[in-house]
Amino acid sequence: METVGHSRAVNALKRGLKEGRPSHAYLIAGPAHVGKMTLARDLARMVNCASADPPCAECRQCGRISQGLHADVRVVGPGYGGDEAARSRPSIGIDDVRALEREANLKPFEGRSRVFIIEAAERLTPEAANALLKTLEEPPEQVALILLASEPSVLPLTVVSRCRQIELRPLPPEQVAEALRSRGGADPSRVEETARLSGGRLGWALRALEEPDMVDGRSERVEGVREVMSGTLEKRFAYAGGLAARFPNDQDSVAQELELWRSWLRDVLLVKEGREDLAVSLSMMDALRSTASTLSSGRIVGALHAVGEALDMLRLNVNPRLALEQLMLRLPRP
Ligand SMILES: [Zn+2]
Structure with missing residues (x-):
């Protein structure tokens, strides 16, 4: 697992997979930079990993996903279904959802499951959210949809109710400090201050160490x-x-x-x-x-x-x- 902390969410996901009842739609909610994307990628590794205890971080599947190269693990945002220019749009539109649906109906290319991570799902337009309902309700076999949201209350209830909900809370500052220390390199007082300022959001803390400003x-x-x-x-x-x-x-x-x-x-x-x-x-x-x-x-x-x-x-x-x-x-x- 690349996820640090969030043990309740992680254990629940592992249990679901072990007992052979994975969900096809997840909603991972939590503050910005708290670890939603990392957990989503861990989940993508879990459903595709070739080892007996997924995710192993060593098999080819895990490696490809970690490097962002796996053809079946896609991050969906504005302009997913369009060209470069569409990527600067503020919202995820119906074309983007249609492109997702087309791919979802194809067989996985190199793994066991196609995983679509919808980043900042609150940016779905009402039409796009509506179009997504059908896939959320009856997803093709071998497909997992993972919605990420820092403000899930903005999402239509029809969408939320079809997802397995996972809430990530800020980590204790000591856990953030510990994670920063384990990566080494930074000055200890800097690590301590950054961890406290992070408000329990490890992603923020990691970025703050790279960008001292x-x-x-x-x-x-x-x-x-x-x-x-x-x-x-x-x-x-x-x-x-x-x-x-x-x-x-x-x-x-x-x-x-x-x-x-x-x-x-x-x-x-x-x-x-x-x-x-x-x-x-x-x-x-x-x-x-x-x-x-x-x-x-x-x-x-x-x-x-x-x-x-x-x-x-x-x-x-x-x-x-x-x-x-x-x-x-x-x-x-x-
Ligand atoms: Zn693996």
Whole structure:
């Protein structure tokens, strides 16, 4: 298995296969980068592996799937049924599902089972989801469909109810750290901080080790948040105005910025309460301690509430400038 952790999901899948009752349709749900694709590929190896205890990771089938070369294991996304240009489409359309169906009706080319992994299944258009129902209901023999979704609630119930559902939860940070250490190469304090920042998503952590900017860039942005917090009201309002101006075109980045506030304030509270061991911004421990020393726990909790409420207001389409300025007024000054 290439999957790290998620033992409940893994054991359930293995049991199903061992007892000769594999499902033909799976829905693997869980946050982004938590390990959905890795588990889907493990499942593809399990149903195709030639050894007695699949997946063995050594047979030709397992090897081909690991290398992404196996002709019967396909990842389906926008433009699957079309040309290169169609791949930049935001949604998985009916042509893509038709292409999948055509292939599903062919005999496996080199393995025992054809496996279709539908990445980000919430991107299926309603027509495409509808077209997929027939295949989900009566899949051809030797076919497994694996839908991946980070927001399964968006999927039509008709689709969800035809799949065997597997939910992946974030891993404990120690397990992420352990997995990172076992791959070697990275500096131990870096590994520790990356694991804590990952929120239990190993895929994110692995990428962050390869792209140090994901962690360093965050530290810089947290530094910006700290400056706003200790700045004058004028400075705070200028910051709120900047975010509000960005909001109409880029809601996600504004939400991420507020999540950063939340993460920072949570760390301040943890340090205040003597739980430095749980804080995520390890490289900023000095700044955390100094902020924590000037604020009461009550005020930190109040600030956390204020950020949460600002996020709620933005989701409810309250005027963004109003929501953000209110937040600025409610934040304590260290
Ligand atoms: Zn194998």
